[in-house]
Amino acid sequence: MSGAAGGGRWRLPLGPGGLLVAAATLASLLLIGAYLAAGGASYTPQEIRDPCEPRPWSDPRSLAELANQFSSSALDGAACELGVSRERLARALADERARERFARRLGIDDARLAEAIRAGLVRAVDDAEEAGALSPLVGVPLRSTLERIPLEQAIELLRDGRTLFEDVRDFLGPAGGLLERLLP
Secondary structure (H helix, E strand, C coil): CCCCCCCCCCCCCCCHHHHHHHHHHHHHHHHHHHHHHCCHHHCCCCCCCCCCCCCCCCCCCCHHHHHHHHHHHHHHHHHHHHCCCHHHHHHHCCCHHHHHHHHHHHCCCHHHHHHHHHHHHHHHHHHHHHCCCCCHHHHHHHHHHHCCCCHHHHHHHHHCCHHHHHHHHHHHHHHHHHHHHHCC
16 A cells, blocks of 8 residues: 555555445535535424414315315314314324323313314314305204214314215215215
């Protein structure tokens, strides 16, 4: 091996492992540079929205889109009733243990939680009707049903509103296409 003093080429004494470390270090530095160039140094978390403020509805083109907006609106409504953020309520309803901790911290029982979730579901029907995404022909009986739904089913609807609209479509049987026609 020749050195710089000997007039020859300078070579790094790196074996295969050293080359991998050098390549990983270079890749890390390039990644950090790209992150900083994209504005990563000035990251600020997005502000949590007030769940009591209605969110705008888009024009749903399918039951899945309607169900997604319905679930979001219902979660907002329930969170508003409980005085917490939508995100906090969503985490609390992820499983039974989280729900129990949440209820204990807020000092509420299942009856109060059910009342808040039902209010959120009814708000979602109101929001859907107001946005023109749900016909009053569907909204009126749906609202009446949701006011009495058991807690576990209410939580399931918050997690995934599709089940509600799929159940309505299935209930209608051969007239299931009627639900899609009742969507504006």
